[in-house]
Amino acid sequence: MASSYDEMSPKDLLAVYYGRLFPYTPFYRWLSYGGLRKNYLANREFSFTLDGDIYIRYLSFSEQSDFEKELQQKNPCKIDIGAVFSHKPRDHKAVQASAFRAEEKELVFDIDMTDYDDVRNCCSGAAICEKCWPLMTVAIHILHRALTVDFGYKHLLFVYSGRRGVHCWVCDEAARQLSASGRSAIAEYLSVIKGGECQTKKVQLRGSSMHSSLQHASQVIKKYFPTLALENQDILGTPERYEKVLSLIPSEDVRKFLREKWSHKSAATSFDRWSELESAVANQSSKDMTHCIxxxxFQYTYPRLDVNVSKGVNHLLKSPFSVHPKTGRVCVPISYAAVDSFDPFTVPTVNELCRQLDECVAKEAEADSEQDAVEPGRKRKRMPEWAKTELEQAVSIFSDFVKKMELEWHAAKQESRDMDMSW
Incomplete structure (x- = not known):
């Protein structure tokens, strides 16, 4: 039987979501960063995209209640988060342009599946499926290792974009205070795929040995490559596909040898052909072939970052718990510990959450009625309404992330107090 929510407009569904389900308290605890700096939250920029593609920038809120009120009044189909500015963004027109500047923001990364279209054989454009989603899994593993080990960051929040990609928010204080040049340096450090659509070979690994970060990335890739590239994408399954792979081999002799071999074995699998490719490359001593495999x-599986998103301090990015306007799915945090089992197709839509909430409320009312008959007037503990739906797991992941940061903030406050007392 169809739910009444199936017939509601997106705007009406969002009204229920923002009015009853959005996790305001942990969200604002996150962006306040322990209140260590005055006006940190009030100087943060938000933007709303409203129904009809109306885009409103330079929104800012001094209190959580102001944010809640504006969200519930506007019911935006998308929320973006920007930088912490020198002044309140809503007052930017009253401030000299030279004085109004973006001072801090999380270091962010945007990975979009459309950037993998030249190596995907299952989908293209905005479409995703279970065969190509592991590309995002690989990206998360590689980014997590590089950012935590190579740069020492601790507080990484990975968020499903709601449709076809993943966002990473690096929330450490040192990351938030990076200059544009510092952000560019990190983004370039993590960028291995180079060149546009017209460039065939997009990965060039120089030197006799790879950098340690690339060595670790290679270990991740080798774990996923057989299933992801050879089975799911079947990259050597047809002449059209294996010609794309052969074009990445520097040696014309190896390309010719494999092309002739494969043209006479039309029934061979991608696994068979990959084994033959590895053997043929292993027999080469040319420096150009050192890192051919x-x-x-890397070209088929390494993360493809939108570096412009990472470089700009004042660049806005879709907020966690925003709703994707095309799919209706919530942009939920992803637990790194469970990244391999994350399934984007099970992420709830606003419609589903509203239906779950109503069902739970109805059951609660029935239980209350039965309880009142036994113990009249007894007070009952009420849980947040998001906890009555599938949103509970996502909010739990997010709250745990915030709590870990809060432990660090409290330690910093205590250290500051101890130093003051020592004087």
Whole structure:
């Protein structure tokens, strides 16, 4: 039987979501960063995209209640988060342009599946499926290791974009205070895929040995490559597909040898052909062939970052718990510990959440009625309404993330107090 929510407009569904389900308290605890700096939250920019593609920038809120009120009044189909400015963004027109500047923001990364279209054979554009989603899994693993080990960051929040990608928010204080040049340096450090649509070979690994970060990335890639590239994408399954792989091999002799071999074995699998490719490359001593296998694997699986998103301090990015306007799915945090089992197709839509909430409320009312008959007037503990739906797991992941940061903030406050007392 169809739910009444199936017939509601997106705007009406969002009204229920913002009015009853959005996790305001942990959200604002996150962006306040322990209140260590005055006006940190009030100087944060938000933007709303309203029904009809109306875009409103330079929104800012001094209190959580102001944010709640505006969300519930506007019911935006998308929320974006920007930088912490020198002044309140809503007052930017009253401030000299030279004085109004973006001072801090999380270091962010945007990974979009459309950037993998040249190596996907299952989908293209905005479409995703269970065969190509593991590309996002690989990206998360590689980014997590590089950012935590190579740069020492601790507080990484990975968020499903709601449709076809993943966002990473690096929330450490040192990351938030990075300059544009510092952000660019990190983004470039993590960028291995180079060149546009017209460039065939997009990975060039120089030197006799790879950088340690690339070595670790290679270990991740080798774990996922057989299933992801050879089975799911079947990258050597047809002449059209294996010609794309052969074009990445520097040696014309190897390309010719494999092309002739494969043209006479039309029934061979991608696994068979990959084994033959590895053997043929292993017999080469040319410096150009040193990292040939890794270069192919990287081109087909290494994270493809939108570096412009990472470089700009004042660049806005879709907020966690925003709702994707096309799919209706909530942009939920992803637990790194469970990243391999994350399934984007099970992420709830606003419609589903509203229906779950109503069902739970109805059951509660029935239980209350039965309880009143036994113990009249007894007070009952009420849980947040998001906890009555599938949103509970996402909010729990998010709250745990915030709590870990809060432990660090409290330690910093205590250290500051101890120093003051020592004087």
């Amino acid at each position: 890794e270069e192919i694997q």
